[in-house]
Amino acid sequence: MPDLQETLKITRQVGWGAAKLLRSYYQGTAENYNLEVEYKQNEPITVADKAVSEYILSQLQTAFGHEDFGYISEETYQSQQAKNSAKLVWIIDPLDGTRDFINKTGEYAIHIALVQDTRPILAVVAIPEAEKLYYATKGGGTFVETVNGSQPLKIAGDKPIEDLTLVVSRSHRNERLEYLLKSLPCQNQKAIGSVGCKVTAIVEQEADIYISLSGKSAPKDWDMAAPELILTEAGGKFTHFDGKYLEYNTGDINQWGGLLASSSQDHEILCQKAEQALIEFAASQRN
Numbered sequence: 001m002p003d004l005q006e007t008l009k010i011t012r013q014v015g016w017g018a019a020k021l022l023r024s025y026y027q028g029t030a031e032n033y034n035l036e037v038e039y040k041q042n043e044p045i046t047v048a049d050k051a052v053s054e055y056i057l058s059q060l061q062t063a064f065g066h067e068d069f070g071y072i073s074e075e076t077y078q079s080q081q082a083k084n085s086a087k088l089v090w091i092i093d094p095l096d097g098t099r100d101f102i103n104k105t106g107e108y109a110i111h112i113a114l115v116q117d118t119r120p121i122l123a124v125v126a127i128p129e130a131e132k133l134y135y136a137t138k139g140g141g142t143f144v145e146t147v148n149g150s151q152p153l154k155i156a157g158d159k160p161i162e163d164l165t166l167v168v169s170r171s172h173r174n175e176r177l178e179y180l181l182k183s184l185p186c187q188n189q190k191a192i193g194s195v196g197c198k199v200t201a202i203v204e205q206e207a208d209i210y211i212s213l214s215g216k217s218a219p220k221d222w223d224m225a226a227p228e229l230i231l232t233e234a235g236g237k238f239t240h241f242d243g244k245y246l247e248y249n250t251g252d253i254n255q256w257g258g259l260l261a262s263s264s265q266d267h268e269i270l271c272q273k274a275e276q277a278l279i280e281f282a283a284s285q286r287n
């Protein structure tokens with residue numbers, strides 16, 4: 001087992017380097033700038049996704065090698081790839097929120113997580129346009145770093161359930177999710193791109209709940225692993241609707257089903273209401 005704080009120090013440096021590189025593509029100042037968009041399983045990919053993936057992988061592999069660590073990046077992952085056999089696996093999303101990156105909303109993030117036996121133990125989420133980097137270690141709390149240094153973050157959940165605000169995806173929505181959201185006791189909604197930006201909005205207490213519901217496709221390990229630890233170490237909760245923890249590097253990279261991330265307040269009640277709404281929706285489709 002590596003020294004977690006030493007590992008974190010290197011990962012933070014890699015996160016900042018990746019944020020600078022990704023921003024250069026966003027702002028059009030990168031070398032070989034040509035943001036032509038390709039599609040892989042209906043999800044867009046640009047040269048920026050690939051360049052940042054190469055950068056993060058080469059930096060981490062130089063620092064940590066291959067003997068004790070495995071590596072999974074959205075851009076190098078082959079579909080149907082088997083579970084990585086290493087005990088410690090880096091799970092990387094070089095550009096989370098590619099659609100928002102292309103559409104210039106500024107809501108995109110970089111995720112780097114270290115997973116030990118299916119659960120995250122270290123995480124970095126960088127938000128280049130905010131010039132912020134969030135980091136967490138298992139049991140060590142969550143921090144936000146800016147040019148002015150690092151500060152711990154702790155969520156204080158103290159609002160009535162009706163006043164909670166949901167963050168929702170701009171691009172991944174369907175009829176089942178709309179039905180579910182309408183049936184919750186809280187109706188304030190904010191559309192934000194990227195899972196990293198949605199979850200850090202909860203950590204910053206600008207929102208309270210994020211719900212992901214798979215349809216024909218599902219979000220992947222790299223979308224959730226780093227944001228999960230950033231949220232839970234700040235005092236939030238992140239589970240399946242049935243209360244089970246998410247697991248990563250299990251052999252199926254998809255995160256199927258309903259996932260709920262919250263500021264912790266009323267988490268269990270919201271999970272129950274979400275499950276109930278899905279039962280009602282299924283019944284309404286049969287009638």
Ligand SMILES: Nc1ncnc2c1ncn2[C@@H]1O[C@H](COP(=O)(O)O)[C@@H](OP(=O)(O)O)[C@H]1O
Pocket residue numbers: 043044074093095096097098099100168169170171172192193194195212213214215217218219220223
């Ligand atoms: N139902 C779903 N199916 C596939 N991918 C999903 C998904 N919901 C979220 N995601 C992924 O989660 C990221 C953020 O999506 P959104 O901005 O809509 O919340 C995107 O990743 P990438 O941008 O890394 O491809 C997107 O592909």
Ligand SMILES: [Mg+2]
Pocket residue numbers: 093095096097222223
């Ligand atoms: Mg992603």
